[in-house]
Each structure stands twice: as C-alpha cells, then as structure tokens.
Amino acid sequence: MRRVSLTVNAVEHEAMVEPRQLLVYFLREQLGLTGTNVGCDTSTCGACTILLNGKSVKSCTVLAVQAEGTEVTTIEALAQDGDLHPLQQAFHETHALQCGYCTPGMIMAALDLITNNEDMDEDEIRTGLEGNLCRCTGYHNIVKAIQQASSEMRSFATK
Amino acid sequence: MAGPANEVDGLGRCQGGKGLEFLQPTSLTEALELKAAHPGAVPLAGGTDLMVDLNFDRLRPEAMLDLTRIDELKQWWPHDDLIRLGAGVSYTRLVSEIGEYLPGLAIASRTIGSPQIRNRATVGGNLGTSSPAGDALPPLLAAGAEIEVASAGSSRRMPFRDFMIGPKKNALAPEELIVAVHIPKARGPQQFSKIGTRNAMVISVASFALAIDAGTRAISCAIGSAGPVILEAPEADEFIESSLEESGAWDARSRIDNSVLQRFGELVAQGARPITDVRGTKAYRQHALAVIAARTLTWAWDDYMASA
Numbered sequence: 504m505r506r507v508s509l510t511v512n513a514v515e516h517e518a519m520v521e522p523r524q525l526l527v528y529f530l531r532e533q534l535g536l537t538g539t540n541v542g543c544d545t546s547t548c549g550a551c552t553i554l555l556n557g558k559s560v561k562s563c564t565v566l567a568v569q570a571e572g573t574e575v576t577t578i579e580a581l582a583q584d585g586d587l588h589p590l591q592q593a594f595h596e597t598h599a600l601q602c603g604y605c606t607p608g609m610i611m612a613a614l615d616l617i618t619n620n621e622d623m624d625e626d627e628i629r630t631g632l633e634g635n636l637c638r639c640t641g642y643h644n645i646v647k648a649i650q651q652a653s654s655e656m657r658s659f660a661t662k
Numbered sequence: 663m664a665g666p667a668n669e670v671d672g673l674g675r676c677q678g679g680k681g682l683e684f685l686q687p688t689s690l691t692e693a694l695e696l697k698a699a700h701p702g703a704v705p706l707a708g709g710t711d712l713m714v715d716l717n718f719d720r721l722r723p724e725a726m727l728d729l730t731r732i733d734e735l736k737q738w739w740p741h742d743d744l745i746r747l748g749a750g751v752s753y754t755r756l757v758s759e760i761g762e763y764l765p766g767l768a769i770a771s772r773t774i775g776s777p778q779i780r781n782r783a784t785v786g787g788n789l790g791t792s793s794p795a796g797d798a799l800p801p802l803l804a805a806g807a808e809i810e811v812a813s814a815g816s817s818r819r820m821p822f823r824d825f826m827i828g829p830k831k832n833a834l835a836p837e838e839l840i841v842a843v844h845i846p847k848a849r850g851p852q853q854f855s856k857i858g859t860r861n862a863m864v865i866s867v868a869s870f871a872l873a874i875d876a877g878t879r880a881i882s883c884a885i886g887s888a889g890p891v892i893l894e895a896p897e898a899d900e901f902i903e904s905s906l907e908e909s910g911a912w913d914a915r916s917r918i919d920n921s922v923l924q925r926f927g928e929l930v931a932q933g934a935r936p937i938t939d940v941r942g943t944k945a946y947r948q949h950a951l952a953v954i955a956a957r958t959l960t961w962a963w964d965d966y967m968a969s970a
Contacts, residue, residue, distance in 0.1 A: 505684060522684035522726070523716070544717045546710060546779060547863050558754070558781040564713035565782070568684055569706075569730055612778065633862030634776020 509570045511536070512580035520567040527551045529567035530577060538578040538607045542636070549635030552608035553577050559615035561634070578607035581614075589659070590614060590652040599648035601639035609635050613649045617656055625650070683725040690734045693839060694814040696727055701836035703727040707750060708782035710775060711791045727839075735786065735841065743847055746810075749786025749840045753798075756785065764845055766801035766852030766871055773797055773854070776862050786840045789825065792832040795887040799826065800871035801854055802843065803884035803892045810842040817841065826891045850876030851965035855954040856886070859941075867942040868950045870930065872958050874966055879903065879912050883955065888936035888947045895933035895955075902926050902959065915967040918959065926959055927952035 508517040511534060518533055530536045530553070539562060542550035546561040553562045554576035581588035587595065590610050600606045609632065616623065616631040623631065628646050637645060685703060687693035697703060703725035706712055715721040729735055735750030738760055745763050747756070753771040757780070761768030767785075774780055774797050788796040789809060802822050809825040811818060811834055825833050834840065852873045858864030869886035881902050883895040905922045906912055936947035 522682045525713075525717070545714045546775075549776065549778065552778055555781075559778045560781055561778045563717065564709045566684075566706075566709070566713075566728075568686070569709075569728055571686075615777065631777060634778045 505568050507568055507571050509573050509575060511575045512577060522566065522568055524567045525563055526553075526565040526567045526570050526575075527562035529570075530562065530575070536577050536579050540604055540607060542604065542608075547636070548605070548608075549612060550605050550608040552611040552635065554611060554615060557615075557618070559612050576611070578610060581610065589655045590617075590648070593648040593652035593655070594645070597644045597648040597651060599640065599644040600637075605635060605637045605639075609637065609645055613652070617649070617653045621657070623650075623653065682723065684728065685725060686728045686731055688731045690732055690812070690839075690841065691814075693727060693729060693732055694812055694837075697839055698814045698837045700725045700727070705729055705790055705839060707784045707787035707790065708752065708779075709787075710779050710783040711787060711793075729786075729839070740847070744844045745847060747785060747843045747845060749789070749842055750784050753780035753783050753785075763847045764801075764805070764852075765848050766805055766854050766873055767798060767845065769852070770797045770801045770854040770856075770869075770871065773856060773861075779863070785843055789832070789840050789843070790834075792826050792828075792830050794829050794889060794891060795866045795869070796892075797854075797856060797866055797869060797886065799892045800869055800884035800886040801852065801873075802845065803894065804871040804873040804882045805845050805848070805852065806873075806882065807843050807845040809840060810844060811835075811838045812841045813837045813839075819844065822892070823894070829890050848873065849878075850874035851962040851969070853958045853962040853965075855958045855961075857950045857954060865941060868934075868936070868947045868954065870951060870954045870958050872955075872962050874962050876966060876969070879907070881906075881959075883930060883933075885930065885934050885951060887941075888934035888951055890935065893933060893935065895930045898926055898929035898933060898955070901929050917967070918963055923956040923959060924952075927956035930955035 504519040507520050527541055530539050540550040541563055542548035544563055546564040551561050551563045552559050556573050612635050628649050685696045687696055704723040705727045707729050735748045737748045738751050739746055753774050757768050757771050785798050788798040807822050808819045854871045856866040856869035858866050866887040868888050871884045873882045881899055883898050885893040931948040931952040934951050936944045938944045
C-alpha cells in the first residue's frame with residue numbers, strides 16, 4: 504500500500520492505495536464519487552473522463568498513485584448548491600442524453616473543450632468529442648447542448 | 663508473509679496484493695539509477711498503451727517505473743537544425759508548441775486517440791511500445807529522427823531505423839530509458855495519412871508519412887502498420903524524385919501527373935510487408951497504402967506548389 508494525497512473537487516484527501524488501483528476506482532470506491540462511470544477499461548469510450556490538473560483524461564488508464572499532488576475534478580463538482588452547471592442545464596434542456604451513462608464523461612470532456620477553445624463550430628465540437636462514445640443519442644443533441652452551454656458560459660464570463 | 667497475492671476483484675481485475683513495486687522517481691538521474699537496479703521495471707509514461715494491458719491482466723509486471731514526474735523529460739528545445747523533444751512531452755503540447763517545426767509529426771499527433779489520450783500520451787511512449795501501428799513513428803522515420811537513450815552514466819543516439827527492430831521490439835537495453843527524440847526541423851511540406859475503422863480512438867490498419875526536403879529536392883516516405891517495423895520505401899522515393907526532376911516540376915511547381923501518382927502508390931504498396939490480422943487483410947493493406955500514399959503526396963505537393 505502507498506500513501507497518496509490529492510485534491511478532489513477542492514477537497515484534500517489522503518489515503519492508502521494499492522499501487523495497481525486505478526484512479527477511477529479510487530474515486531468511485533474510496534471516495535464514493537460514483538458519478539464517474541467505467542465503460543470499457545481500455546480508454547476507448549470516455550465514460551470515465553475527469554479533469555486532472557484542468558485537462559481531460561480517461562481515469563481508467565491512470566493509476567491513483569500517479570495522481571499524487573494533483574487536482575482532480577469530477578462531475579460532482581459542477582452543480583453548486585443544487586444549481587446545475589450551464590453544461591448540465593443545457594444537456595437537460597436539449598435532451599442530450601437518453602440512458603445517461605456516457606453523460607458525465609461527455610460533460611467533463613466538453614468542459615475542457617469549452618475552457619480551452621473559443622467559439623467552436625459544430626465540426627470542432629464533434630472532433631473534440633471524438634474520445635467519447637454515446638450509443639443512444641446519435642450525438643446531435645449533445646452537440647447542441649455544448650453549443651448552448653458554450654455561449655452561455657462565454658456571455659456569463661464577459662458580464 | 664501470508665496474505666493474498668494478486669487478489670482479483672469481483673470484476674476480474676487484479677488489484678495488487680504483493681508483487682507490484684511502484685517506483686516514482688522525480689529526476690532522470692534517479693530514474694536511471696532505479697532502472698539499473700530494477701532492469702525488469704516497466705516504464706510508464708502516459709499509460710495509454712500499458713494501462714490497457716494491465717487492466718486486461720495481459721501484463722503483470724513485478725515493478726513499474728513511473729516517468730510522469732520527471733520534468734526533464736517534459737522539455738523540448740531547438741538546437742542547430744533540430745528539435746530535441748523530451749520523451750515525456752504530451753501530444754497536446756507537441757501540437758500546440760512545436761507543430762510549426764515538425765508538421766508531419768504534428769499532423770500524425772492530431773490523429774492519435776482523442777483529446778484525453780493526447781493530454782497523457784507521449785512520443786516516448788509510442789517509441790517504448792514500438793508497435794508497427796504507432797502513429798507517431800512513420801513521421802519520425804520520414805523526417806530522419808534520432809532516438810536518444812540513456813542508462814546510469816551513459817547515453818547514446820541512434821537513427822530511428824536502428825531503434826525499432828521488430829513488432830514491439832526495440833534496441834533499448836534493459837537498463838536504458840528513452841530520453842528524447844532529435845527531429846530535423848521541416849525543410850519542406852510534410853504529410854501523414856492513416857486508415858482505420860473510425861477516425862478517432864483507432865489502431866491504424868495502414869499509415870503513411872511523407873517528408874519533402876525542398877532544399878535538396880529529396881522525398882522520404884515511411885509506411886506504418888504494414889510490416890514488422892516502420893518501413894522505408896526507397897524505390898518509391900527514388901521514382902518520385904526522378905520523375906519530378908525530369909518533368910521540371912520542382913521549378914515549375916506544376917501538378918504531378920495521375921500516372922506518376924499511381925505508379926508512386928504502387929511502389930509504396932510493393933515496399934510494404936503487411937500481414938493479414940484482425941484489423942485487415944494483407945491485400946487490403948496494400949491497396950489502402952497505394953491510395954493513401956498517392957493522396958498524401960498530392961497534399962504535400964499542393965503545399966509545395968503553394969509555397970513561393
């Protein structure tokens with residue numbers, strides 16, 4: 504077992520982990536943050552996407568011990584005091600999910616995209632989501648949700 | 663003493679137990695000393711290849727050497743006509759910070775995995791895995807890159823073609839680590855193309871890189887995922903160089919005839935040594951290579967014609 508200390512959703516944690524423990528299972532099983540899903544174990548599907556020091560990564564291919572000293576952001580950090588984050592609100596309003604399994608990963612990938620790219624067109628959003636699979640929606644409404652959230656977040660930021 | 667060894671959880675994943683020693687050096691010197699002491703330790707960079715093997719229990723190393731905390735490996739700088747690219751620079755950074763010097767590698771890098779993968783994955787990792795399907799590798803060969811490897815107390819550099827020696831085999835000694843890649847700055851247009859089952863998160867069925875040296879009027883091709891190693895295509899190189907010379911196309915910046923493009927594609931396909939496997943047949947790979955080679959040359963030549 505090894506000691507690991509990291510910040511998850513602005514809360515500092517220190518824990519003992521097995522060296523082989525994946526970050527996603529550390530988040531889910533030790534911290535109880537089950538919003539991050541595991542779809543494939545091979546970093547193909549993107550359901551486990553989180554932000555590691557602000558960058559989107561697939562947490563099924565990161566070891567918990569590698570997250571030592573990092574800042575992790577998961578889907579649970581987005582809603583504030585019961586108010587949905589603009590991305591969550593947009594997914595809700597545009598019906599951008601059906602089963603919802605891919606949604607936390609979609610939203611975390613989209614958050615990195617929106618933060619790092621201004622004024623994305625539809626193609627850029629679709630390319631930016633190439634690492635996230637959705638088997639229900641056909642992506643159409645996911646793209647719409649991200650466009651809506653993107654403009655809302657920009658106008659909020661410039662107010 | 664007792665205690666469960668490599669306990670497997672309900673989902674079939676090995677969650678440790680005794681056996682895995684996890685080494686986390688913070689400097690290159692420390693990493694090389696650890697590698698000397700633990701030659702069997704498996705180096706871990708972005709983890710985008712290795713972790714999949716670990717998750718599927720295809721790999722159960724006794725020790726892992728995490729290289730992600732070593733700042734020295736995350737640096738790059740220009741020297742002479744080269745870029746020295748640290749083995750641990752992510753593809754995301756490669757594209758945004760040095761893409762203009764290394765256009766072929768940058769184009770290939772943009773096709774690797776997905777944003778999440780490119781945030782973690784590194785050229786050093788692609789070299790360490792040495793898969794014929796590694797998408798960063800054909801541009802390295804086409805550009806004439808050299809690999810810098812080190813062990814405690816010594817280092818050496820070798821051309822890429824001497825580094826990769828077989829499928830998932832390279833010339834790295836057990837006590838050595840990949841430190842950097844030295845890549846000549848582009849001296850003309852470079853391009854890359856690949857074929858796979860979808861655009862993202864795919865293992866290439868065939869790939870092709872091409873670099874034009876506008877100064878010496880040389881063209882270098884490299885074929886990926888269609889042989890035991892990344893292959894050169896010297897006959898295709900010589901054919902296209904002499905065709906362009908004879909037709910005066912270098913000076914006139916004129917289009918390449920379709921018949922020449924087609925012959926070039928055929929020579930590339932003939933230079934490949936593909937196998938039939940789950941991703942594609944030998945015949946499909948050869949056909950695809952002929953098509954993407956001609957296409958890639960057209961893109962690069964369009965860039966050359968547009969450059970004044």
